[in-house]
Amino acid sequence: MIVTVVGIGLIGGSMALDLKKRGFADQVIGVDKNEENKKIALQNNLVDKILDLETAVSQSDIIVLAIPVGSMVTLLPNILDLITEKQMVTEVGSTKEIVLKSIDNHPKRGRFLSSHPMAGTEFSGPTAAVYNLFEDKCNVFIDEKYSDADVITTFHKLFNVLGMNNVNYNSEEHDLHTAYVSHISHISSFALALTVLAKEKKHNRIFELASGGFGSTVRLAKSSPDMWIPIFEQNRDNVLDVLDEHINQLAQFRSLLIKKDFKTFYSLIEESNQIKKILK
């Protein structure tokens, strides 16, 4: 199997590493707009070779798009134009409704299956690519029913090879639930970093005290705006909805502190502890 990865960053690069190592891909071809990324991808053996998009697509069985969701909307239909009826395409972006609308009526829609491997770190680019990133994590397939049977089978196998458990959402569900669980975590973390940077002018104090929990809460604030701004653009309404709820929860804590109502505050912490049962 020859796999082309378009966008050799954290996700694309890590997929390339494991698909080769775990024997799913005989060859991995890399495509990237950025010259530096191409150099690193070859130096770090993320891919076997670098080609331009059209040549790479013409030589591949499977094409994986791992680029920011703003570019996905224009690139995805172009890729479907390029492939034959035997080739298969997936994209691994973080928003789905707008991206999938761009190929709604495409004659080769069946050769495509959208996926969202729920894995990552706060780092980005090809230097962030690592083995085993996806192991034991969850991959979401979106609107699977529009894909051909052999496409479904192949991509289920691909993500299983990466060590992932596959589930199915429709695109509306996907964008809603990722806003609720993933996107709000990033907004919260970006805001927490700004809060601490605004209040704590003595940066060595941040460094000294960070192991009291701040480090993990603010980890996502290291994430790239190039990846996240298009996500917030495409999923704005769902993000606004959950952000409102989050501000309300914080305002409730604020009000309880002002009123010194620590009894209610205690119950709310106990309620938030319920997250233990869900996340183990």
Added chain:
Amino acid sequence: MIVTVVGIGLIGGSMALDLKKRGFADQVIGVDKNEENKKIALQNNLVDKILDLETAVSQSDIIVLAIPVGSMVTLLPNILDLITEKQMVTEVGSTKEIVLKSIDNHPKRGRFLSSHPMAGTEFSGPTAAVYNLFEDKCNVFIDEKYSDADVITTFHKLFNVLGMNNVNYNSEEHDLHTAYVSHISHISSFALALTVLAKEKKHNRIFELASGGFGSTVRLAKSSPDMWIPIFEQNRDNVLDVLDEHINQLAQFRSLLIKKDFKTFYSLIEESNQIKKILK
């Protein structure tokens, strides 16, 4: 050296383990109000024996208080009443101004040095105690100038043995900076858990999507209200101050989403990325 640890939870238990293993303590005596904790502390070899408070203190060179800060205010003066001029006491609580005021004019104030080892996990109780919890982390001494020279030397050595780097704050600085860096992270995490629990009624969705970053951001929401409510009570004003700033930062994101001003949003994410430089 014989060390008594009062409160054999995550911090007290982990200190007991390492002080014994690393040869600082010849014997570690445990004191705890909770019968179940005492049993676990002995079963898991956290301590060599369990005694009642007065007997333990009378047999010890050093007494470490690792109990919630609400109880610290009353227990600390009692312990200073009990000790001789040769014994030494530290407490490792998360707030300092109110606790230290309780022994301001105590005749044995010099035998005491307040410390705050900045280490922990979201878990609590003796089952959460682990080796090497403090390695390469920062310990804050508070108002060191009020302690006797031999007390300062001994506790510097104790925390160095645990692998920690020692720094000095005064109590006012301590409570301000821990509110800015540590306490707000916990409030943020409790609120995020409540947000997601309120919006996301399908709990299996949370489980499936949590590895997209939510897991680490919400980790602290597993923390115990018994530990955190007294901290928020004692450090209320500083926490309110930084919480206001945090709500304002989130409200700014909200406003930018409403106005679709993604250019300013991009700059703010870039600004929050500065945290990378501080935390490495």
